[in-house]
Amino acid sequence: MNYWLMKSEPSCYSIDDLKKDKKTHWDSIRNYQARNFMRDDMKVGDRVLFYHSNANPPHVAGFAKVASKPYPDPTQFDKKSEYFDPKSTTENPRWMLVDISYTKKCKEPLNLADIKINPKLSGMVVAQRGSRLSIQPVSQKHFEYVEKMCL
DNA sequence: GCCAACGTTGGC
DNA sequence: GCCAACGTTGGC
Numbered sequence: 668m669n670y671w672l673m674k675s676e677p678s679c680y681s682i683d684d685l686k687k688d689k690k691t692h693w694d695s696i697r698n699y700q701a702r703n704f705m706r707d708d709m710k711v712g713d714r715v716l717f718y719h720s721n722a723n724p725p726h727v728a729g730f731a732k733v734a735s736k737p738y739p740d741p742t743q744f745d746k747k748s749e750y751f752d753p754k755s756t757t758e759n760p761r762w763m764l765v766d767i768s769y770t771k772k773c774k775e776p777l778n779l780a781d782i783k784i785n786p787k788l789s790g791m792v793v794a795q796r797g798s799r800l801s802i803q804p805v806s807q808k809h810f811e812y813v814e815k816m817c818l
Numbered sequence: 819g820c821c822a823a824c825g826t827t828g829g830c
Numbered sequence: 831g832c833c834a835a836c837g838t839t840g841g842c
Contacts, residue, residue: 674828698837721828779829797835799827 669713670810671704672793673731673767674720674801682717682729682772690768694740695750697762701802706737706763708804715767716805716813718793719776726776727813735766773817787812 673693675681685691696702713733719726739760742750755761783794792803805813 676828700837725829797828799836801827 668807669708669710670716670805670807671709671713671733672716672718672727672791672803672805674718674793676721677719677728678721681719682769685717685729685731685767685769686772688769690734690766692740693764693767694742696740696764696801697750697752698801700800702763704802704804705765709733709737709765711736714770714810716810717767720801725779727773727782727817728776729772730770730814730817731767732770733765734768737763737765740764771818775817777813777817782813 680691693705696705711733715731715733716727717729717731719728739757740750740762742748743752743755743760743762744757745751750762752761779794782788782791788794788809791805791809792798792800
């Protein structure tokens with residue numbers, strides 16, 4: 668099993684939205700590295716840290732699971748969507764996504780600042796300077812430690 | 819294939 | 831709102 672961190676701006680889609688929806692398509696990702704993780708490395712049942720970026724302060728907000736195999740992001744074919752990609756075709760779709768299902772909300776959200784100062788969490792990609800990648804791999808050790816702190 | 823210009827992310 | 835750190839685009 669693999670472990671991941673996925674960023675979302677809470678004003679756009681928060682852990683509470685996911686709790687309400689139970690499950691969502693992780694659409695609109697237009698970054699190749701992030702796409703490759705979803706397309707090539709994610710497996711149903713993989714566990715996910717749900718991270719609120721552009722929040723005050725930014726923090727891990729909850730837990731989720733990968734709930735589907737990768738499939739083409741429908742927004743890339745929607746001419747009315749701001750994520751429409753004219754270079755993508757249904758035969759050869761450029762953007763793939765997976766579904767994410769709700770697991771749990773943090774009792775205690777884990778702030779980025781606390782990740783950064785915790786030696787047990789050193790090396791987490793999200794804490795690295797200039798880390799903009801919206802989907803990141805997380806080690807099992809880090810994931811379980813975050814779980815212990817949040818639940 | 820290089821690289822300058824430009825756009826975006828996201829912490830602060 | 832600022833800006834550092836990247837990613838992308840497109841001319842050459």
